[in-house]
Amino acid sequence: MTARAAPAPARGVVARILPRSAVDGPGNRAVVFLQGCDFDCLYCHNPETRALCVHCGECAPACPSGALTARPAAGPERPFGLEVAWDATRCVDCGACVAACRRDSSPKAVAMSAEEVVASLGRQRAFLSGITVSGGECGLQPAFLESLLVASRAAGLPGLVDTNGSTDYAALPALVEAAEGFMLDVKAWDEDEHRALTGASNRAVIANLRFLAAAGKLYEVRTVVVPGSFDAERTVREVSRALVDSGSAARYKLIRFRPQGVRARWRGLPVPDDDTMAALAALARAEGVREVVVV
Amino acid sequence: MSASLSVITDRSLTYQQKVAALAKVGEETVRPLSIDPETQALRDAGVVCDLFEGSAPYRPRYVVPDYERFMRRGSAFLGLEPPRDIWEATTALLVLYRHVPSITTFPVYLGDLDALLEPFVRDEAEARKAIGLFLLSIDRTLNDSFCHADIGPDATTAGRLILELSREQKNAVPNLSLKYDPDRTPDDFAILAAATALEVAKPSFANHRLFASEFEAMGLGDYAIASCYNGLAKGGGSCTLVRMNLAALSPRSKGLDDFMGRVLPDAVERQLSYMDERVRFLVDESGFFESSFLVAEGLIRKERFSAMFGLVGLAECANDLASRGSSGAGRFGHDADTDALALSIVDRIASIVGSHRVGRLEANGGRYLMHAQVGIDSDRGVSPGCRVPIGEEPELVEHIIQSAPFHRYFPSGIGDVFAFEPTAKSNPRQLLDIVRGGFTHGLRYLSAYAADADVVRITGYLVKRSEIARLNSGGQSLQDTTALGRNAVNNLGVLERRLRS
Known part of the structure; x- marks a missing residue:
């Protein structure tokens, strides 16, 4: 392994900081949403975090x-x-x-240093188990992400990385070391289906699934279930096998598609029923996944 | 109809409840206390209230036996040898509970159960059965939610079994506290406690470091959490609890200066003199401390008894005084000036109470302990202790930070109750984070429950919604506290607490 140069004192583009959340990892966590994403998921729930602001002034x-x-x-x-x-x-x-905004962006994203992000948590800090860095896609700002994880950990707040897996984390050992763990979305197992759903390949995602699972850094894998959009059974089966094969203790969260926050043209995507979700959860359990959660 | 006949013919009361109520009627036939007219006027106005303790105190309100001593030595009066196994231990405790006095007829403190039972846990399956039957017996025979057991701060098998069995049994009794110390209580044990609280509204979390250091500083050593959330010396207790209704007091003043300079100090002095009189009768005349086998056997000692100066309705009092001062004054819980005013009221009370000495009681140098009282079921528009009124609660962390400065004044009890969305059950560590953050900010005691639980915390005690429904449909409830809970639901809106996610 070659030593990485110390990261530049990067400033990140931060879309929003949620001071306390109970649904973004274990315990209470501050969630730092970074601006900008390289996927274009049909069911994106916060599309305003996708693009960087170009200062067109229309807003x-x-x-x-x-x-x-x-x-x-x-x-x-x-x-x-x-x-x-x-x-x-x-x-x-x-x-x-x-x-x-016509560009899936927001004028409210601001450039911040890692220290500024940690300082902004203020009095909430004593009430947190850690932070979760989300997006957008936080992996697109690796230098800042790493500095944020380091600064946060130094403040007693270990950081989880909530990522779409497009960044090659195997090439970022210092970042991986600084993270408490990763929460990885596997949106579809089949590459063509993934491309149809997100506009991007999933090869890096699956490579990250295997790498992070084997490294013991995977806290959670998530799949959003949208009936008819991809082969959910195959996805759940293959993800489950990847987890079991690597001996990962990660939990698998199966998320029901919900239309709230989704762009108007995709709001009508079908919502899976209870039976569908239960069958997928049973499938993951049958494959040997330690903990399966349906939300 | 006479008071006795009305009790005798009341079809909503169980036999046990009638016996207790008739005892109260009997006590009220004698009035041996000497009460001056000014103090009586404050009692009649609902400003000073002894919370139905009775007119002739013949036992301390809160008795906190030294159960450790009982387990070591047994009891000559009860003819019990020290227990040798889990069956003898649980049976011995059940026997003693029957003989611990209180104003409800039921013991308000059942012991630090994990530490008491752990030496007898040899086979886990057997211990689970014994402790399960023990907890069941407590719920079915000690029919009052002010019966309170403690566990922690250390993790034990007995403690884990108590949590697991509480979760299975879903009973309102006993009330339960975890003495939590982040340096001693392991996370997995604390998270099990948090998960249990979100299922069955108990245990609550007591700030062990804070309580332990205070009781050490008072020279009292080991403490217990009893009744609602009352911190008291183990092997002692509290002779009486009298409360001041600040919501009823502030309208008697011409304004803030008159309140702080005349009305409040006068009322505090009156309440202290009333407490002194109750203590005098109990100690000098009732013969309790000369005749109880608990005293004779060293399970309680008079020098470990204090008495509790309670207050209630601080929020309404502060809001009233603030609104009569500068225009645009904000509400308690949301406005820094009003909160500071409220804190200065508590500080003023604490300083008068702290400079008062009662020669008959040695504990804490003869000084009474402050207690943030949770209210009585007939209170309307009077918030418990120093709590923010239901319906006006701030965001969770803001709420805790707002509340914490008040907690240090009340070693004999203050606490906040938070209701969570049922989804919180999937992340119990979240609750532990709230507890740890709160304790870091100086919070003394915190209770939580999930909104869909059958067992809910009313103010400081637990009641089953299903039992309230039974009472509402004309039936009887085994627990005497169900009726109190029903009235508090109607009068205080306790089921309308802000839901936290």
């Missing part, structure tokens, strides 16, 4: 509380000649800006 007039201003700006990163500024103190969290 500013939609803001009812004067929290957004578009000022003239120059430079290659400001192709529209504008810079959108967000005033958190005036924001009423109404969602009008992300509804107005």
Whole structure:
């Protein structure tokens, strides 16, 4: 193994920080959502975290509380000649800006250092088991992700990485070491189905499943079940076998598709019934998965 | 109809409940206490209230036997040798419970059960059966939710069995506390306790480090959690609990200055004098400490008895005074100025109570202990102790941080109750995180339950919803506390607590 250079004091693009959640890993965890994702899942529940803001300025007039201003700006990163500024103190969290955005982005994502993220948790810290870094896709900002995991761990808050698995974690040993564990989405086992569902290949995802499971770093694998969109049985069976083969203690969470937050054109995707979910859970258990959760 | 006849013909009372109620009627026929007219006026106005202790105290309100001594030495009066196995141990305890006095006729403290039983756990299957039958006997014969057992801070097989069996049996009795110390209580044991609490509303979590250090500093050493959440010296207890209804007191003042300078100190002095009189009769005249075999056998010692100065309705009092001061004053629980005002009220009470000495009681240098009382079933618009009113609760962490500064004033008990969404059961470690964070901020005691549990915590005690339903449909309930719970549900909206996710 070659020693990695110390990461630059990276600043991350942070979409949002949820100070306390009981459904993003064990115990209470602060969830740090990073902005930007390389998948385009039909059922994406927070599409406003997909793209980085290009400062087109279209959201500013939609803001009812004067929290957004578009000022003239120059430079290659400001192709529209504008810079959108967000005033958190005036924001009423109404969602009008992300509804107005045509690029699956948000003007509320901010650049932060790892230390700033940890400091922002303030008084909540004593009430947390750790943090979970999510997205967007947090693996797209590996230097920042690593520095955040290190800073958070130093503050007594071990970090879980909630990822779509597109980043090759085997090539990022320091990041993997700094993480308490990973929560990996396996959206479909078949590559073509995966591409149809997300617009991307799943080869890296499956490689990460095997790598993280064997490394003992896998806390949880998740599959969102959407009837008719992919072969859920095969996916559940293959994921289960991969977990069992590697002796992983990870739990497998089977998630029912729900339309809340999903973009309008995909909101009508079918919701699986209880029997479907129970049968998939039984399948995973029969394959030998230690813990199966249906939500 | 006479009071006795009305009890005798009441079809909603069990035989046991009638016997207890008739004893109360009998006690009320004598009035040996000397109460000055000003104090009596405050009692009549509902400001000072002894919570139905009775007119002639013939036993301390809270008796906290030294069960460890009983297990070591047995009892000559009861003709019991020290127990040698789990069956003898559980039987000996059940026998002694029958003879521990209180104002309910039922013992308010059942012992640190895990430590008491652990020496007798040799075969786990046998221990599970014995402890299971023991817990069942407690629920079916000690029919009062103020019967309180403790476990922890160390993990034991007996402690684990008590948690597992509590989860299986889903009984309201006994009330249960885990003395939690992050340095001593292993996570897996604490998480089992949290999971159990989310299923059956118990155990609650007691800040062991805080209690232990305080009782050490008071020279009392080992402590117990009894009744609702009352911290008391083991081998002692509390002669009386009298409470001040601050919600009823503040309207008697002309404003904040008048309240702090005249109305409050006067009422506190009156309540102290009433407590002194109750203690005087109990100690000097009733003969309790000269005649109880518990004293003769060293299971309780008079020098380990104090008395509890209770208060209730701080939120309503602070809101009333704040609203009469500057315009735009915010609500208790949400406004820093109103919270600071509330804290200054508690501080003022604590300083008067702390400078009062009663010569008859040696514990804590003759100073009474402060207690945040949880209310009585007939209270309306009076929040328990220092709690934020139901319906106005802040976000969970904000709520705990708001509440914590009040907790240090109340070594004999204060606590907050949080209701969780049923989904919280899938992540019990979350509750442990809340407990640890709360204790880091100085919280003394925390209770939790999930909104779909049959057993719910009313204010400090547990009641089954199914038993309330039975009472509402004209039937009887085995537990005398079910009726209290039903009234509190109606008057305090305790089933409407903010749900935490």
